[in-house]
Amino acid sequence: MIALRPESLLLRDGSSIITTPTPLEENPYVVDARNGAPWLFDDGVALEEVEYWPAPDFYARTSSSGLPMKNIVSARPQRLNIFPYRYCTFWNDNKGCAFCDIVAQLKKGGKELNIPAKLDPLEVGYVVGEALKEPGRFS
């Protein structure tokens, strides 16, 4: 199953970082606790205090089809991500391509999270409406 971990990080200027969890042997930055807060470290040197992305309000709600709303529309700190059609024609020959691993991720999402390959547009619209109810979060 998908490991429970923070989606990603915010810097103190409000900009977001899209992070990839990386094994230590590949020399990633380390997020560790310092004075009760998460900090970015490089080679043991504290660089910057960071924040974990706050969960939007709609993430706790369920859609009309019974799916968690966060499985229909996912969020970044200031925007919404919608994948209306979870398929890539480059994979029609089952060889795929080396550009990204999104198909493997989408297959995993379908298998483990029951996300349909093709989203219901009415349901997407409803979830987006719920997301926009949170004051100041999305624009």
Next chain:
Amino acid sequence: MSGLFFKKFCRREAITTNLAGNGHKTSLDEVAAWYPDIPRLIVIKTDVQRRGVFYSDAALSLFDEAHHQTTGTHISVPGTV
């Protein structure tokens, strides 16, 4: 952040490594010094995205599923930490 900056940033490390011939890795401070007109936080953001992160157990203990966003539906890489 411009795509040009990102390309120059990545290429500069490769060039430095090749010229030095000793596996020298360009430090964050060196890159920030090369581009004084680029905010340091943008340099950090770019390099963190490039190298990835590892969450310590102490960092994960600060994570609260009720208040923080968890891994999304589009990023779930098997075998990673």
